[in-house]
Amino acid sequence: MIQLEGITKSFGSLQVLKGIDLTINKGEVVSIVGPSGAGKTTLLQIMGTLDKPDAGRIVLNGVEVNRLKDKGLAAFRNKEIGFVFQFHQLLPEFTAEENVMIPLLIQGVSGKSARREAEEMLSFLGLGERALHKPAQLSGGEKQRVAVARALINHPSVVLADEPSGSLDTQNKEELHRLFFELRDKLGQTFVIVTHDEALASQTDRTIHLVDGKISGESANPFR
Ligand SMILES: Nc1ncnc2c1ncn2[C@@H]1O[C@H](COP(=O)(O)OP(=O)(O)O)[C@@H](O)[C@H]1O
Ligand SMILES: [Mg+2]
Numbered sequence: 001m002i003q004l005e006g007i008t009k010s011f012g013s014l015q016v017l018k019g020i021d022l023t024i025n026k027g028e029v030v031s032i033v034g035p036s037g038a039g040k041t042t043l044l045q046i047m048g049t050l051d052k053p054d055a056g057r058i059v060l061n062g063v064e065v066n067r068l069k070d071k072g073l074a075a076f077r078n079k080e081i082g083f084v085f086q087f088h089q090l091l092p093e094f095t096a097e098e099n100v101m102i103p104l105l106i107q108g109v110s111g112k113s114a115r116r117e118a119e120e121m122l123s124f125l126g127l128g129e130r131a132l133h134k135p136a137q138l139s140g141g142e143k144q145r146v147a148v149a150r151a152l153i154n155h156p157s158v159v160l161a162d163e164p165s166g167s168l169d170t171q172n173k174e175e176l177h178r179l180f181f182e183l184r185d186k187l188g189q190t191f192v193i194v195t196h197d198e199a200l201a202s203q204t205d206r207t208i209h210l211v212d213g214k215i216s217g218e219s220a221n222p223f224r
Helices: 040-047 070-080 096-106 111-124 142-154 170-187 196-201
Strands: 002-011 014-024 031-032 055-060 081-084 158-162 192-196 205-212 213-222
Touching: 002 040, 002 111, 014 040, 014 070, 014 213, 031 040, 031 170, 040 158, 040 192, 055 158, 070 081, 070 096, 096 111, 096 142, 111 142, 142 158, 170 205
Parallel strands: 031 192, 031 205, 081 158, 158 192
Antiparallel strands: 002 014, 002 055, 205 213
């Protein structure tokens, strides 16, 4: 599903990623943990084609993404990769439904179909009643679920989440985590989640430990 080989990345004289090899399989929920500054966000951004490595290869769903350029890369990213960030990053002037429609519209889906699909996705995530609200009218947990709906709407190969529950209270955090596993079980959705939350990490299939730009170890979680 995702293969990273020999990924390195520097910002100026600071080498942030020092040779990352990693394979993520379809339907896996993989967590990435490590101290602040270890390079987790950089790794996720590179995995998501939002940033380019200095060296190394990334193959996503059989496509060597290093070879894609501008328009082709943007279209590939919009279709194949869903993102969930710590802060929802919804557009404030649009309703929940419109925010979820945007990746479909970029993909060339008609307004009418996009609205219907967005409605269905929001209902599926238990947000049917909230479709016409703007982000400011939603709770933190609801905003994050709308962000998940937006990430899922194009049925991406993988959802990449960077501390998705980092800004939520305990109850909303647990609900969001439950949602990830439900989506994996129901849809076979693959997730890569950067997290500081040990409870979440321990529930994922595999935890990758990143320290100082290198994978220092990996633990399988046999009890989930
Ligand atoms: N765009 C950038 N320019 C310069 N330095 C950066 C940039 N992005 C990240 N860094 C640096 O790279 C290191 C790793 O950052 P990051 O990937 O955000 O770590 P983490 O998510 O594990 O906390 C940090 O020292 C950070 O300051
Ligand atoms: Mg980070």
